[in-house]
Amino acid sequence: MGICISGMTADARYLTKFMRNECLSYWYTHGSQHPAERLITKIAKKSQVKTNSYSKRPYGVGLLVGSIDDAGTHLFETCPTGNYYEYYAMAIGDRCQSAKTYMEKNFDSFKECSMDALINHGIKALRASA
Numbered sequence: 001m002g003i004c005i006s007g008m009t010a011d012a013r014y015l016t017k018f019m020r021n022e023c024l025s026y027w028y029t030h031g032s033q034h035p036a037e038r039l040i041t042k043i044a045k046k047s048q049v050k051t052n053s054y055s056k057r058p059y060g061v062g063l064l065v066g067s068i069d070d071a072g073t074h075l076f077e078t079c080p081t082g083n084y085y086e087y088y089a090m091a092i093g094d095r096c097q098s099a100k101t102y103m104e105k106n107f108d109s110f111k112e113c114s115m116d117a118l119i120n121h122g123i124k125a126l127r128a129s130a
Contacts, residue, residue, distance in 0.1 A: 001036070001068075006092040007061035007080070015043060015059065036067040036074045040084050048082025064092045091125065099129040 001023075005012040019039060026034035043063070050058045063078045077092060078084045089107060091099035102125045110118065 002066045004064040004092065005061055006064070006094075006096075008059075009061075011059040011061040012063065015046070015061065015063065018046065019043065033069055035071065036065070036069045036076065037071070037086075039067075040065060040076045040078060043078050044082045044084045047078065047080055051081060062092050064090060091129065093129075095129045097129075099125040102128040 001019075003012075003016055003019075019042075022039060022042060023034045026032075047059050050056045058080045060080055062080065063076075065074075065076045065078070067074050067076075075087045075090055076084055077087060077090055089103040089110065091103065103121075106121060110121065113121065
């Protein structure tokens, strides 16, 4: 599982520590990896609870979580509001629009690419947003 953050680093550390503990608890209980969508649903519920009360500050971080589990490969984006979305390709952050544009142009070629070619596409998308 890999995580990219956009927003407050302290909130991201708290949420990733929560995710790590949930994965370890699941591993010790079930003896297998935690399903990615279930873990993201837990994060979304945790984020959404903070928006219900005016006395609590919502998490100020968006997460882009990539994972591989028994159901296949997944790429999820979580929002501070508690929403989450699954994508095939996505970029988050201040200057993400040019990276998204690069991925939209080359999206059709991603299915036939090898791992090295996908890494090169990722680097080119990063360069486009720099």
